[in-house]
Structure formats: C-alpha cells, structure tokens
Amino acid sequence: MMKIILNGELTEITEETTEELREGWFPDCNVVVVDGVPVTEDTWIEEYSRIYIGKCPGGLTDAITQRGNISPLTDKTVGIAGAGGLGSNITTFLARSGVGRIIIADYDRVEFSNLNRQVYNLNHLGLFKVDAISEVISAINPEIEVIGFTEKLDEVNIPRIFSGCDVMCEAFDDPTEKAMLVETVSAMGIPLVCGSGMAGIGDGEMKVRKLSDSIYVCGDGKSDLSEGVLAPRVAACAGVMANKVLQILESGKDR
Amino acid sequence: MKANGEEVSVADGTKLSDWLISQGYVLEKTAVLLNGVVVPRAKIPETVISNTDCLEIVSFVGGG
Numbered sequence: 001m002m003k004i005i006l007n008g009e010l011t012e013i014t015e016e017t018t019e020e021l022r023e024g025w026f027p028d029c030n031v032v033v034v035d036g037v038p039v040t041e042d043t044w045i046e047e048y049s050r051i052y053i054g055k056c057p058g059g060l061t062d063a064i065t066q067r068g069n070i071s072p073l074t075d076k077t078v079g080i081a082g083a084g085g086l087g088s089n090i091t092t093f094l095a096r097s098g099v100g101r102i103i104i105a106d107y108d109r110v111e112f113s114n115l116n117r118q119v120y121n122l123n124h125l126g127l128f129k130v131d132a133i134s135e136v137i138s139a140i141n142p143e144i145e146v147i148g149f150t151e152k153l154d155e156v157n158i159p160r161i162f163s164g165c166d167v168m169c170e171a172f173d174d175p176t177e178k179a180m181l182v183e184t185v186s187a188m189g190i191p192l193v194c195g196s197g198m199a200g201i202g203d204g205e206m207k208v209r210k211l212s213d214s215i216y217v218c219g220d221g222k223s224d225l226s227e228g229v230l231a232p233r234v235a236a237c238a239g240v241m242a243n244k245v246l247q248i249l250e251s252g253k254d255r
Numbered sequence: 256m257k258a259n260g261e262e263v264s265v266a267d268g269t270k271l272s273d274w275l276i277s278q279g280y281v282l283e284k285t286a287v288l289l290n291g292v293v294v295p296r297a298k299i300p301e302t303v304i305s306n307t308d309c310l311e312i313v314s315f316v317g318g319g
Contacts, residue, residue, distance in 0.1 A: 082319060084319055085318075087319070171319055173317055174317060175284040175314075175317050176284055176315075178284075178286075178315040178319075179283060179284055179285055179286045179296065180296075182313075183286065183293055183295050183296060186292075186293040187293075187295075194313075194315075195318075195319055196315045196316050199317075209313070211286070211288055211311045211313065212288055212291050212293075212311070215288070215293070221316070222316065223318070225317035225318050229318045229319075234318075234319070
C-alpha cells in the first residue's frame with residue numbers, strides 16, 4: 001500500500017505502476033500525468049506522487065485546445081522575434097491554441113524587471129528567456145515544439161532562423177528594431193504581425209492596422225516606454241497579435 | 256497622393272525621405288510601404304514619390 005494524490009484526492013493504492021493504476025481505477029481513460037508530466041510508458045509510482053488520469057480521445061493537444069477538428073494547427077510553425085513581454089505572452093497564447101511549432105529568438109536572460117509583464121516566474125531568474133519559455137510551454141503542453149535561438153536578431157540571421165515559418169510576430173521593444181524586422185521579413189515573403197503601443201495604464205484601444213495583405217500592426221499606436229510597460233496592456237496587445245496569427249493560419253493565406 | 260488614407264499633394268520629384276522628415280517621422284523608427292511594397296530604409300533617400308502614389312507609414316513606438 002502507498003499513498004498518492006490521485007485526481008486531487010489523497011488515495012491509498014496497491015498498484016505499483018502507472019499502467020496498473022490506470023487499468024485498475026480509470027480503464028476508459030488514456031492519459032496519465034505524473035507530477036505535471038504526461039507519461040507515455042508504464043512507470044513505477046513513487047509515494048505521494050500527484051497523479052492525474054484523464055480521458056483525451058483525440059490526444060493531449062486536442063484535449064487542451066478544445067478545438068476538435070476545426071483547426072488543425074499542429075502542423076503550423078510560427079516565428080517569434082523576441083521573448084519579452086509580447087513574445088512570452090504570444091507564445092503562451094499560441095501554444096494553448098495548438099500551434100504545433102514555435103521558433104523563438106532572444107539573447108536576454110530573465111531578470112527581476114521582467115516579472116512585471118512577462119510570463120516568467122522567480123524560478124526562471126538567470127535563465128536565457130528562450131530556455132525559460134520552453135519550460136513554460138512544456139509545462140502547458142509538451143506536445144508543442146519550441147525551438148529557441150539565443151541570438152541577437154539582425155538582417156543576416158533572421159532569414160536563417162525563421163525561413164520555415166508560416167507566420168512571424170515582431171515582439172521587440174526597440175522601435176528601430178521593429179522597423180528593421182518589417183523590412184527583413186517582408187523580403188522573405190512571410191506574413192508578419194507587429195506590435196506598437198501597449199505601454200502605461202491608459203484606455204487607448206488595441207487596434208489592428210492592416211498595412212498590406214501580409215503585414216499587420218497591433219496596439220494603440222501611441223503609448224511608449226516613457227509610460228512604463230505593465231502586464232495588462234502588454235498581454236492585451238499580445239492577445240490581439242496572437243489572434244491575428246490564428247486568423248492568418250486558419251484563412252490558409254500562409255505559405 | 257494618399258498617405259495613411261489621406262489625400263495629400265506633393266511636388267514632382269519629391270524625395271520620400273525629405274517628405275517623411277517634413278512630416279515629423281524619424282526614419283529609423285519608421286516602416287514605409289509604397290504602393291503596397293515595403294521600402295527598405297537604405298532606399299528611402301533615393302526614392303522619389305509623386306501624386307499617383309499610395310503610402311502606408313508606421314512610426315513605431317517602444318515597448319514590448
């Protein structure tokens with residue numbers, strides 16, 4: 001006999017492996033998550049493990065996204081230039097929506113000053129942001145592939161890193177780099193969604209401005225760094241951007 | 256010509272860079288589409304605009 005937390009309840013069990021446990025307690029279920037990690041092979045159970053056994057007929061991603069067969073995004077790739085306030089939130093939103101692969105680049109490490117608006121937590125301090133975001137996404141859905149590049153992006157490495165993407169997001173904070181990305185990505189022929197104006201705590205509306213058939217700019221267009229950048233409006237702008245990405249992917253206008 | 260949806264008039268031979276600066280744009284923070292195509296920033300000084308053109312201009316602000 002040992003004690004585990006089974007689907008939220010402290011439970012005494014005689015089973016010793018995850019497969020025995022599933023078969024004995026929830027035979028119609030097919031996914032076993034042990035201490036936050038879905039296990040695909042029969043695994044020895046340790047005392048006081050937190051185990052959740054659930055039914056995901058269409059697989060884990062299908063159970064998480066709740067989209068059914070409406071939108072097969074699992075074969076799509078989205079590129080994110082920057083893993084700060086916009087990039088970390090956009091990545092999280094797209095992963096929850098079931099976008100199968102995310103390529104993300106940033107050369108920075110997580111610091112205290114990031115925690116006011118980026119999805120990272122104290123456990124991520126000192127990590128490269130691309131490694132921290134991989135960890136965050138893996139904890140949400142390990143079936144989503146995150147490919148990180150710890151590089152400062154420029155005109156030369158952007159085409160190399162992001163060439164296979166269906167859509168790209170601009171998630172820099174520096175306006176000069178934002179303009180550079182528009183120039184570089186437009187030459188690659190990949191649809192681009194940019195962010196401009198999400199600072200402060202004002203009421204400026206988060207809009208989508210269509211610049212061409214393949215370039216969009218989201219945000220209030222005005223508020224800038226001098227107002228400070230806080231979580232609510234950054235997440236709002238990231239949400240508008242991620243939503244535009246889903247529209248582009250699902251309209252089939254991507255390559 | 257049209258600039259961000261508004262009708263404006265420019266003299267023949269006007270340089271894109273001169274017009275943008277006269278309108279208060281800071282070139283390195285600005286993305287410009289001329290008739291739907293992004294003008295690389297290095298090409299902005301040599302690009303000439305006329306009254307038949309259509310410009311979409313974004314002046315990026317910091318934050319992200």
